[in-house]
Amino acid sequence: MSEKINLEFYFLDNSYEVIGNEPHIIIWGITRDGRRVLLRDRRFRPYFYAILKDKVNIEDLARKIRTYSDPKSPIIGVEPVEKKYFGRKVSALKIITMIPEYVRKYREKIKSLPEVLEVVEADIRFSIRYIIDHDLRPCGWHVAEVVEVPKKPIYRVDAEYEIIGDIKPLEQTLQPDLRIIAFDIEVYNKSGTPRPQTDPIIIIGIMNNNGDIKQFLANKYDDKISVEEFVNYVKTFDPDIIVGYNTDGFDWPYLIERSKYIGVKLDVTRRVGATPRTSTYGHISVPGRLNTDLYHFAEEIPEVKVKSLENVAEYLGVMKKSERVIIEYIDIPKYWDDEKLRPKLLQYNIDDVKSTYGLAEKFLPFAMQLSNITGLPLDQVGAASVGFRLEWYLMREAFRYGELVPNRVERAAESYRGAVVLKPVKGVHENIAVLDFSSMYPNIMIKYNVGPDTIVRNEKCNPDKHNIAPEVGHCFRKEPPGFFKRVLETLLRLRKQIKSEMKKYPPTSYEYRLLDERQKAVKVLANATYGYMGWIHARWYCRECAEAVTAWGRQTIKSAIELARKLGLKVIYGDTDSLFVTYDKDKVEKLIELIQTKLGFEIKIDKIYKRVFFTEAKKRYAGLLEDGRIDIVGFEAVRGDWAEIAKEVQEKVTEILLKENSIDKAIEYVRQVIADLKAGKIPLDKLIIWKTLSKRIEEYSVDAPHVVAAKKLIKAGIKVSTNDKIGYVILKGGGKISSRAEPYIFVKDPKLIDTEYYVDHQIVPAALRILNYFGVTETQLKRAAASAGQKSLFDFFGGKK
Structure with a gap:
């Protein structure tokens, strides 16, 4: 046997194999000198x-x-x-x-x-059990006492080791030089939904971390060569991380099925003979490599309603839609078959892989920190829901505290009263500060020792021994500290330590950015804890706990409002864990101090609006920030079932009102958009309406426009499933609007669009959601000539600010 050494390595992923009736934990890692290695532990055994x-x-x-x-x-x-x-x-x-x-x-x-x-x-998976029991941290450095063993030819690694002693994490943040590729496939299909048995993969585009871009092309319709070249490239470049966009949902499953059909072994893993397969949470596992579908992280961006690659890339500043090629998938055959058009298709694929790699640069630092903290390997942490991510962290902590992990139980959903939301003071207000409680719900859980292990159900509440929730009356033992209290104290303490550490580095440094992603990951976990207790799939489910936390939250907000009013601050609005008050610097600072000393909670200024407009409805306002950005909450601009043109109009109207304080300019702008629409100057893609199919087609009793459009897609051979977003436009013609809904991919001529529908049902209603609060009517918006006399916002509210 070779000499014992302490090997330092970066933990990528782990799995297990059963060899000769013995389970072997397999760890894939990278050494300090950049070697890709495999570590084997034959000592660990499954238990319950x-x-x-x-x-x-x-x-x-x-x-x-x-x-x-x-x-x-x-x-x-x-x-x-x-x-x-x-x-x-x-x-x-x-x-x-x-x-x-x-x-x-x-x-x-x-x-x-x-x-x-x-x-x-x-029911704890064996490979994750190993991570929990040894406190290992994926995407982090470790040291293990090992001996080198002869490398088995089935592993594509530089060396193989057997763990014979301790294995433990090292407190180091810097990561090794990781090899990363982004990939994207294009499929040739003339008749609807691509089918792996008949439709070839004509382009596989790749971009790696060195900035190299490669494309593997089919020989006309023979894609055996393109798939083989892709496989060989992956084996040669040997990436540690493979990223894509919706690759778990489309690219990988298609490659897996297509390669079987054309007789190509999809041998892209670090274990010879193994192929990618669907694993936990629906992600595709590529043994030895971290396959990460960036779409999972894009799903968590509420501001982007239609999460296409180009929309998300534009929103995150990776690539503007105006600067890239966009081709509808039904047009791909036309571009492939025509030699003059093909370069445009190739550029479309290049733009896709560039966008995907750009998104990886945005998402991976956060994802890797989340993986490190929760203990879920990188390829799983994106596919897992927020509840599951937090649960794995809780399971790690439970092991540390000697707490047994409860089983997951099937249960029916139960509702409970939520946070307080004040009715806003209607109108336009200037100089408004938004005060945010820091981690309000986690701090309530800590202060009142809330958790499923501290709740008192079978004895009378005693104020000396118990914390009693207002309104709902649930009571919790004051001592000893509960599991959730200890976990949250750890998380909040960790976040403070990270933020303190950040101050040692310039904001442009790699260390600062990495620590910033880490504190964000910790914040996400801490803030998810309250919601987790009310999640019916939670192992530590406790509806009364969640109910008690919101009750204390309501009490805290109401107490903060009273303190603000006593100081002479006008409270404009309150929602969940934030207050909108008139900004008087000295009084606001005094309020922050009082909330800290009297209520025991930390609160800070989150933002200041130069001007903000409230309707009388809750959760509906628009504000102008000090840096000139516009915040729109609760209007159509952030809803998904309106055409882009409607959202654009509403945002611009809001911007004109708040920045220029002119209602007439806003009216004039809307009229100009209507004129442009009628003149055919508005691009078709701004007229697409997106609506989700919430059930199966046959379950709809009424033919809504998106249902009609979906039926037309099905008729054309395109697969449509529940939860798909259907994009359609409304065409000219007689009959009901729904009968004139056409899938946008079938419409090429802008003259076919029913402009009156878009004026009456999209542009004008979206604009009026803002403008009708200032007395503007539909007739005024549709009138061709501007009305005389400039009116400001304050004219409509009696000059009040």
């Missing part, structure tokens, strides 16, 4: 816990459990342990076996024993 009822003879029960041992995966240990379960001390048996798949089999037998109260932790 049986929580025991009171007064059980533990030795007798352990003997009985050992009789269930199956020679294919024997029970090699039944160990008595003392643990906590929902904060209560319990006696349990830790049952250890050999093969991970047998854990569930044993669980079913053991949970039926009369001495067993509950069986837990049998």
Whole structure:
């Protein structure tokens, strides 16, 4: 055996293999000198816990459990342990076996024993169990005591090691030089939805971290060569991370099926012979490499309603739509078949991979920090919901505190009263400060020790021993500190430490940016904790806990409003954990101090509006920030079922009103847009209306426009599924509007558009959502000549500011 060494390595991913009836944990990593390595740990064994009822003879029960041992995966240990379960001390048996798949089999037998109260932790995946138990951190540096072993030819690595001693994380933030590729495929299909059995992959575009762009092209319609070249490129370049946009949903599944059909082995992993496959949370696993679908992170941007690659790339400043080629997928065959048009199609694919790589630069730093903190490998952390991400973090913490992890239970949804939202003071207000409570809900949970392990259900509430939630009356033990309190204190303390560390570096430095992404990841987890308790899929579900937190939240906001009013500050609006007050610097500073000392919560100025306009409706306002940006909340501009032109009009109208303080200029602008539309000067893509199919086509009793458009797509051979966004335009003609809804991809001539529909149902209503508060009518907007006399916003509110 070779010499023992302490090997420092960067943890990419892990999995396991069963070799000769023995499970081997496999870790893929990168050493300090840039070698790609595989580390193997043969010592770890799968296990789960049986929580025991009171007064059980533990030795007798352990003997009985050992009789269930199956020679294919024997029970090699039944160990008595003392643990906590929902904060209560319990006696349990830790049952250890050999093969991970047998854990569930044993669980079913053991949970039926009369001495067993509950069986837990049998559904924690073996590879993640290893990460939890050893406190490992994906996308982070570690050190392990290892010996080098002969490298098996089935692994595409530079060296192989066996772990024989400790393995632990190192507190270092710098990452190695990672090899990254972005890829995107184009498929040739003339008749609707592409089918892997018939439709070739004509282009595979790739961009790597060196800025190199390559395209692998089919030989006319023979794509065997393009797929083989892609496979060879991946093996040669040997990326650590592969990124794409909706690649879990389309590109990878299509490549997997197509390669089977054309007889190409999709051998792109670091384990010879293994191919990509669908794994946890629906992500595609590429053994030894981190396959990351950036679409999962784009889904979390509420401001972008239609999350196409070009829309998200434009929103994040990666690539402007006006500066790139955009081709509808039904037109791809036309561009491929015509030699004169083909260069444009190739450029379209290049723009896609450039945009994808650009999004990777935006999303990956945050994703990698989230992976590091939660313990979920990078390829899974994006595909997992916020609830699952937080849950994995909670499971890590539970292990540290000796808390057993509850099972996931199927349960019906239960509603509870939410946060306080004040009715706003209608009108236009100048110089308004928005005060935000810092992590209000996590701090409420800490202050009042809220959690499923501290809630008191079977005894009378006692104010000396319990924190009693206002309005709802739920009570929580003041002592000892609960699991959630300790977890949140850790998260908030960690965030403060990170922000303090950031001050050591200039904002342009790599270290600063990395730490900034880390503190954002910690903030996301802390802020998700309250919502997690009310999530019906949560292991630590507690509806009363979530209800109590919102009740304390409402009380806190109301108390803050009283303090503000006593100081002479006018409160314009309040929503969840923020207050809008008139900005008087000294009084606002005094209010911040009072909230801190009297209520025990931290609050800070989040933004200051030079001018803000409120309707009488809650969660609906528009403001002009000090740097000239416009904030629009609750109007059509942020809704998904309006055409781009309607959103554009509303945003511009708001901007004119707030920046130029002129209603007449806003009216004139709307009239000009109407004139441009009638003259055919508005691009077709601004007229597309997007609507989601919320159920199956056959379940719709009424033919709404998007349903009609969806039926036309199906008729053309294009696959349409529930939750798909359907894009359509309204054409001229007789009959109902819905009958004239046409999928936008079929419309090439702008003259076919029903301009009157867009004026009456899109442009004018969107503009009036703002302008009717200032007395403007539909007739005024449609009138050709401007009305005399300039009117300002304040004229309509009696000059009040």
